[in-house]
Amino acid sequence: MILSRIILGLLAIAPLSGADLKRHFDSTVNHFWSADKAQIYRTLAALVAEGLASVTVVPGTGAPDSQEHRITDAGRAALVAWLTSELDRQPERDAFIARIFLAESLDDEAVGRLLELRRSAALGQLAALEAIEASTGPARTRGEHLRLATLDHGLRHVRTELEWLDIVEEQLP
Amino acid sequence: MILSRIILGLLAIAPLSGADLKRHFDSTVNHFWSADKAQIYRTLAALVAEGLASVTVVPGTGAPDSQEHRITDAGRAALVAWLTSELDRQPERDAFIARIFLAESLDDEAVGRLLELRRSAALGQLAALEAIEASTGPARTRGEHLRLATLDHGLRHVRTELEWLDIVEEQLP
DNA sequence: CACCCCTAGTAGACTTGTCAACTAGGGGGA
DNA sequence: TCCCCCTAGTTGACAAGTCTACTAGGGGTG
Numbered sequence: 001m002i003l004s005r006i007i008l009g010l011l012a013i014a015p016l017s018g019a020d021l022k023r024h025f026d027s028t029v030n031h032f033w034s035a036d037k038a039q040i041y042r043t044l045a046a047l048v049a050e051g052l053a054s055v056t057v058v059p060g061t062g063a064p065d066s067q068e069h070r071i072t073d074a075g076r077a078a079l080v081a082w083l084t085s086e087l088d089r090q091p092e093r094d095a096f097i098a099r100i101f102l103a104e105s106l107d108d109e110a111v112g113r114l115l116e117l118r119r120s121a122a123l124g125q126l127a128a129l130e131a132i133e134a135s136t137g138p139a140r141t142r143g144e145h146l147r148l149a150t151l152d153h154g155l156r157h158v159r160t161e162l163e164w165l166d167i168v169e170e171q172l173p
Numbered sequence: 174m175i176l177s178r179i180i181l182g183l184l185a186i187a188p189l190s191g192a193d194l195k196r197h198f199d200s201t202v203n204h205f206w207s208a209d210k211a212q213i214y215r216t217l218a219a220l221v222a223e224g225l226a227s228v229t230v231v232p233g234t235g236a237p238d239s240q241e242h243r244i245t246d247a248g249r250a251a252l253v254a255w256l257t258s259e260l261d262r263q264p265e266r267d268a269f270i271a272r273i274f275l276a277e278s279l280d281d282e283a284v285g286r287l288l289e290l291r292r293s294a295a296l297g298q299l300a301a302l303e304a305i306e307a308s309t310g311p312a313r314t315r316g317e318h319l320r321l322a323t324l325d326h327g328l329r330h331v332r333t334e335l336e337w338l339d340i341v342e343e344q345l346p
Numbered sequence: 347c348a349c350c351c352c353t354a355g356t357a358g359a360c361t362t363g364t365c366a367a368c369t370a371g372g373g374g375g376a
Numbered sequence: 377t378c379c380c381c382c383t384a385g386t387t388g389a390c391a392a393g394t395c396t397a398c399t400a401g402g403g404g405t406g
């Protein structure tokens with residue numbers, strides 16, 4: 001459900017193929033959602049079956065043909081309906097924090113290793129977010145403004161994560 | 174997999190029944206994991222089948238009998254193995270941020286409503302975390318220290334969220 | 347007593363997401 | 377030419393998580 005609406009939202013910005021979408025889920029929107037390619041193609045097929053999107057085959061130049069999907073009017077309506085619907089409560093899920101919570105049988109060194117792994121993951125995210133930030137100019141349209149705000153959201157949380165790691169590591173020895 | 178290890182970790186702190194675990198997933202550990210009761214009971218059965226936990230029926234006083242699960246030696250070994258294994262990379266998933274990212278067809282008022290919903294959710298989480306914080310004394314053991322650190326993690330992120338909401342709402346009109 | 351509600355635990359169907367292997371065609375290099 | 381690799385898309389099996397409805401017993405209330 002959520003994935004289908006996110007895809008619809010991306011199609012509302014521009015027509016895309018399954019491979020294009022996969023690229024988005026691996027980069028620009030990766031900071032709030034990701035998706036397996038199998039799932040993307042199946043969702044796309046479902047959207048077409050429901051009449052929320054349409055397909056046209058675009059002959060590939062030096063690459064396989066791609067199936068460009070565009071949002072339909074019904075699709076736009078479904079998108080707005082979702083955007084304004086009740087917020088789906090989302091469960092927090094953080095396996096790393098779970099480990100720290102349960103780590104009493106580990107020695108300081110092992111906990112330190114876990115923290116270091118988390119730090120490098122966080123630094124990776126930070127770099128990815130900064131790369132996106134650098135590659136987008138200043139917000140000119142309403143849409144760009146909103147997208148920048150979500151980028152900022154990601155950056156703030158990653159920085160908070162790094163600060164927390166500093167503090168916890170300091171307390172360890 | 175992750176859920177089974179988290180349950181194992183909780184059983185390592187104290188023996189618990191399925192209902193006890195459900196209470197934990199709804200309160201103390203809710204800030205990093207939650208679980209459906211059907212899933213908890215099935216996982217518990219699997220742990221027993223694998224020999225990682227054992228059950229004893231405890232006659233209920235004024236309530237149905239409960240099945241107390243305790244971790245076995247094999248269970249402790251499996252727990253440590255998980256705690257020190259490679260970090261499972263976890264995909265970010267935030268349907269609310271997705272909406273903001275895709276909200277260009279919404280007017281400011283509708284976006285403002287979304288932000289307000291998110292704010293009240295965040296305030297609810299903040300209250301829940303502060304309630305847990307208030308109900309736990311200062312950390313005396315190693316385990317308590319680590320658990321407090323994860324609470325602090327949650328608090329910091331919730332506060333970051335509230336700050337971000339302030340800034341975005343300020344920029345809206 | 348009959349009724350209702352509460353807790354502990356169970357079961358089935360279903361949705362969502364993941365993994366791995368596969369087709370099909372183009373292009374490039376030995 | 378043969379082989380390999382790349383991209384786009386497809387499929388099946390499966391794991392994880394959710395939703396709904398259910399059994400079974402205790403206890404309190406009219």
